[in-house]
Amino acid sequence: KQEVTQIPAALSVPEGENLVLNCSFTDSAIYNLQWFRQDPGKGLTSLLLIQSSQREQTSGRLNASLDKSSGRSTLYIAASQPGDSATYLCAVHGGSYIPTFGRGTSLIVHP
Amino acid sequence: GAGVSQTPSNKVTEKGKYVELRCDPISGHTALYWYRQSLGQGPEFLIYFQGTGAADDSGLPNDRFFAVRPEGSVSTLKIQRTERGDSAVYLCASSLTSGALQETQYFGPGTRLLVL
Numbered sequence: 126k127q128e129v130t131q132i133p134a135a136l137s138v139p140e141g142e143n144l145v146l147n148c149s150f151t152d153s154a155i156y157n158l159q160w161f162r163q164d165p166g167k168g169l170t171s172l173l174l175i176q177s178s179q180r181e182q183t184s185g186r187l188n189a190s191l192d193k194s195s196g197r198s199t200l201y202i203a204a205s206q207p208g209d210s211a212t213y214l215c216a217v218h219g220g221s222y223i224p225t226f227g228r229g230t231s232l233i234v235h236p
Numbered sequence: 237g238a239g240v241s242q243t244p245s246n247k248v249t250e251k252g253k254y255v256e257l258r259c260d261p262i263s264g265h266t267a268l269y270w271y272r273q274s275l276g277q278g279p280e281f282l283i284y285f286q287g288t289g290a291a292d293d294s295g296l297p298n299d300r301f302f303a304v305r306p307e308g309s310v311s312t313l314k315i316q317r318t319e320r321g322d323s324a325v326y327l328c329a330s331s332l333t334s335g336a337l338q339e340t341q342y343f344g345p346g347t348r349l350l351v352l
Contacts (some may be wrong), residue, residue, distance in 0.1 A: 129278070159340075168240070168327055168343030169279070214278055222267075223292065224341075226278025 127152045127219050131227035138234055144202040146230045148215030153196050159224065160189050160200050161214040169214060173200070205234045240344035242328050248350045249318055257313040257347045261330030268311050269341060270303055271327040279327055285311060318351045325349070 128151045138144060148158070157176045161169040173182045173189040175198070181190040188201040202209060212231045216224035241260045249255050261268050266287055271279035281295040288308045296302075300318075305311040315322055325348050329341040 166345065168329075168345045170343070171340045174340065216278070222284060223281045223295070226280070228276060228278050 127155075127217060127225040129215055129217055129225050129227035131213075131215055131230050133230055134228065135231040136233070138205060138232075140205060140207060140234055140236050142205050142234075144205050144232070146200040146202070146213050146215075146232070148198040148200070148227055150196045150198075150217050150225075152219055153193050154219060155193060156218040158189075158191055158198050158218075159216045160187075160198075161216060163212045163214055163229065165211075172213075205232075207234050207236050209234050240328055240330055240342050242326075242344040242347050244347060245345065246348045246350075248352065250352050251318060251320060253318050253351075255315050255318055255349065257315075257326050257349070259311045259313070259328030259330075259344060261309065261311070261328070262342055263309075265330035265332055265342070266308065267331040267333060267339075267341075268305060269329045269331075270311070270313050271329065273325045273327055273346070275324075282313070282326075315349075318349075320351045323349055323351045 130149045132147045155177055159174045160172045162172050163169050175182050175191045186203040191198045210233050212229040214229045215227045218224050243258045268285040270282040272282055273279045283303050284292040285305045288305055300316045303313045325346040327346045329343045331339045331341045
């Protein structure tokens, strides 16, 4: 059974720092990996989707990398802003339409 | 519609009662998913619809949980004889076609269920 772990569970940083959020998964036979953002009281918003054949994806200040063989992905946030404060979730698809989610990293960026 | 909507946004009920949670997917999306998210956890899959039929209900925890999507659009998640352990946020998501893996799922804001 696929297990997804996200480290750290919580992070509080001053504005402007570059951040790295980590996601690891136990079964490397994945189809793709997706990073989501969840704001309090809101649903999930997709940030980046990396196919298993890809190494990274970029969107604005966000960059996600994937090392399938080692079962790891990182989400890099450049020049963090208070508006980046949210919970970041990693989800992997192991060949079915049912994703396995991690517990998330709760991020606070303070001014 | 502009996005996935869910009603009610909050529901408080007593142990043993019956509840219905509603999801309106994005217009034209044929795939619909229900998830349950407990505090401090990631979402856990409950059931997936392709059109009107439940293509996969393997995530439903027991027979107190049931979901329908009679016309291939709106879906209702029904919970009978609610228990305190059912308290969670219930999320609905939809995607354009048949749940293809490269498709993005669009999530609703969730229904927060509290069973007293």
